[in-house]
C-alpha cells in the first residue's frame with residue numbers, strides 16, 4: 001500500500017501525511033512546488049494539475065518495498081474548471097497504473113453530477129472505482145493559516161460576507177483523520193462524509209474567542225457581496241474565485257452551514273477539536 005496525496009503542500013494533505021508516517025504507510029506528496037515547499041523529511045514530487053506532462057511524475061517515485069500507488073487523495077487546483085484535469089488524471093491513474101481507490105476533497109455543497117467537483121464525484125461513480133468524498137464545512141485553519149490569518153494578525157479584523165450565519169467550523173486535523181480511513185482501510189467506504197466541527201459559531205463569536213485568547217480586540221467586519229469580492233481581489237484572488245468565495249459566505253449568512261453531525265467521531269472514534277483548542281495552540285501566528 002502507498003498513498004499519493006495531491007494538494008501536497010496544503011493544509012489537509014500534510015496532516016494526512018503525518019498520520020501515514022505514524023502508521024508507517026508509504027506516501028508521496030504532489031504539488032507544483034514539490035519538495036521545495038513540503039515539510040522537511042517528507043517525500044514530495046512536482047505535479048501540476050494543469051500540465052498533463054507531469055501526471056506520470058508521482059508514479060515514478062520509488063516507494064519503500066517497491067509498493068505501487070494504491071489510493072489517491074484528490075485536492076482540486078484553484079481553476080475555473082478544476083473537473084476536467086482531475087477527471088483526466090483519474091482516468092490516467094486507473095488505466096496506466098491500475099489505481100482503484102480515490103478520496104476526493106470537495107466542498108459543502110458538492111453533489112454527484114453537480115457543478116465543479118460534483119463532476120469528478122460523478123465520474124468516480126461512473127467508472128466504478130472505490131471512492132470516498134469528503135464534504136467538510138469551513139476550516140478553522142482559515143484563521144490560523146489561510147484567508148483570515150494576516151488580517152487578524154495585522155489589523156485585528158476578520159472580513160466576511162457571512163453576517164451572523166452560524167458555521168460548525170472543523171479542524172484540518174479532523175478532516176485528515178477522517179480522510180486517513182477511506183485511504184487506508186481494507187474495506188472501501190464508497191460514500192461521502194459531511195465533515196463538521198463540534199460547535200456552531202458566528203464570525204462575531206470567533207472574533208470574541210480570538211479576543212479572549214489574544215488579550216486584544218479582534219472584530220468581525222461584515223461586508224456586502226460586491227465589497228467582499230473587491231476586497232478578495234485586492235489581496236490577489238482571481239475574479240472567478242473571489243466571486244465563488246463570496247457566494248459561499250453569503251450562503252453561510254443565509255444559514256446554509258447551520259448544521260451539526262457526528263461524522264468525525266463516527267469515522268475516527270474521537271470527537272472533533274474545538275476552536276478554543278486551535279486558538280490556544282496557534283496564538284503565536286497572530287502575535
Ligand SMILES: NC(=O)c1ccc[n+]([C@@H]2O[C@H](COP(=O)([O-])OP(=O)(O)OC[C@H]3O[C@@H](n4cnc5c(N)ncnc54)[C@H](OP(=O)(O)O)[C@@H]3O)[C@@H](O)[C@H]2O)c1
Pocket residue numbers: 006007008009010011012013030031032033034037047048049050075076077078105106107108135136137138139142146
Ligand atoms: N478552506 C475551507 O474552509 C474549505 C472548506 C471546504 C472545502 N475546502 C476545499 O479544500 C480544498 C483545499 O484543501 P487544503 O486546504 O488541504 O489545501 P490548501 O491548503 O488550500 O492548499 C492547496 C494545495 O493545492 C496545491 N495546488 C494548487 N494549485 C495546484 C495545481 N495547479 N497543481 C498541483 N497542485 C496545486 C498547492 O500546492 P502548490 O502551490 O505547491 O502547487 C497546495 O498544496 C479546496 O478544494 C477547497 O475548496 C476548503
